Amino acid sequence: MxxxxxxxxxxxxxxxxxxxxxxxxxxxxxxxxxxxxxxxxxxxxxxxxxxxxxxxxxxxxxxxxxxxxxxxxxxxxxxxxxxxAELNSLAKVYEDGLKNYSEFEKWIIPDDSSKLNGIENINTIVKALNLRLKLKFNKVDFFSDEILVRTVTPLRLKEYLNRWYLIAIKDGTNEIRNYGIERMSNLEMLKEPGIEIKSFTNQLIRYNDIVGINYSDDYFSKPVKIVCKTFDNQHKYLATLPLHHSQEISYLENKTEAIVSFFLQPNHEFLMQLLGINENIVVMEPVELREVMKTKLNKTLNHYK
Structure with missing residues (x-):
């Protein structure tokens, strides 16, 4: 390489x-x-x-x-x-910055929400992925702050919203889990081979059909076509930073508006992305998802009463 x-x-x-x-x-x-x-x-x-x-x-x-x-x-x-190439460039910048902080500070304005916590774990994780060996680490439970010990077979690394997640199979289970690398400590690569992963291929493929890292059947049991209408030039932002690889944009006569469509399985992260666009996007189809969005927006309005 x-x-x-x-x-x-x-x-x-x-x-x-x-x-x-x-x-x-x-x-x-x-x-x-x-x-x-x-x-x-x-x-x-x-x-x-x-x-x-x-x-x-x-x-x-x-x-x-x-x-x-x-x-x-x-x-x-x-x-x-x-x-x-972008990740390579960022790694080089941070490496050089650690050697010469005054130069690093001159050129880089890091996002306060992205402190690259856990980035030191990536090297060990990638090695385990290449060698198909198990990983062991301590994990802080997100809700209880309890420290849990996990032994897993690593499958993939995934980035989402400036955070890195390990997609892995926990020992003794047959379900894929996601682990934020910033919540890991005492990470070590074991000499024990990982379990056979062929039977988990279908679960891995599902990541292609979602936004973010969590797939569920809460809204739909399979991918569906989603049609949205955007306003106030919002489509220009979506064109430069797509929400999903299936995204397609059709331009309307009114140049400030567009039809944006997706083919994916709606999940919490996708809905949060749509809600984050506020009044500049509306779900047109399917009707079921449109109703879900209306319910969430009404709940939000009720908080302001």
Whole structure:
């Protein structure tokens, strides 16, 4: 896998290819030097193209008719690559910042709600995921503050709202659980192999159908199409920060309004996201979800009486 410096260069290459529909090697090398002060040879550039293909499934092809290179724009793959590059960049910034805090403080304004608690646990968790070994840790119960000991088979790491969660199977259960890494302590990787996870594939797939980390059948037992109408240019914000990968936007004659649709299983986190948009969004379909939203809004209004 590419190191910090190489991944930064790969990200710049992909950005240039995204900005320009077609570009020659010579132009790409000149742009890297002129815009980013990155010096690279044609041979190194070819190696980077190969890494982007083999490691990130990003295809860069030569167009003989236009005499230049073009990036095959798969939005899902590009989004995944840029997210990985963003995390890499953030890790590098924080690493450098820890070595030189005065420089770190000059450029970074961290969100007060995101103190990166538990970030030191990620390395051990990733190692256990790669080696398919169990993890043991102490967990503080969210409601009682009781300290509980957990031994789990790790499945995935998931980020949501600036927090990281371990998706895992607790020993002695057959259900996937989520553990906030900021509430873990005394984390250790055991030498004991994790349990067979094939039977949990269907549970893992369900994460694709939700917003956040908690799936439930409280509102619907399966994914449904949800149609919303947005106002006051809210669709522009949703376009830059989608609530879910299934999100689609249809523009209306009134340019400040739009129809935004999703295909997902509504859960608490999704409803909280919609409620957070306040008066600038309304659920049109399905009727059942529209009624749920009306009930929640009425309860909120009653608190103000």
């Amino acid at each position: 590419a190191n910090y410096k190489q991944l930064e260069r790969l990200e710049r290459i992909v950005h240039l290819l995204s900005w320009k529909s077609i570009i020659s090697k010579k132009e790409l090398i000149e742009e890297l030097l002129g815009r980013f002060e990155i010096q690279i040879s044609e041979r190194s550039l070819e190696r980077d193209f190969k890494i982007l293909k083999e490691s990130f499934s990003l295809d860069i092809n030569y167009n003989h008719q236009k005499n230049g290179y073009e990036l095959e724009k798969d939005e899902r793959l590009l989004s995944r690559f840029f997210k990985f």
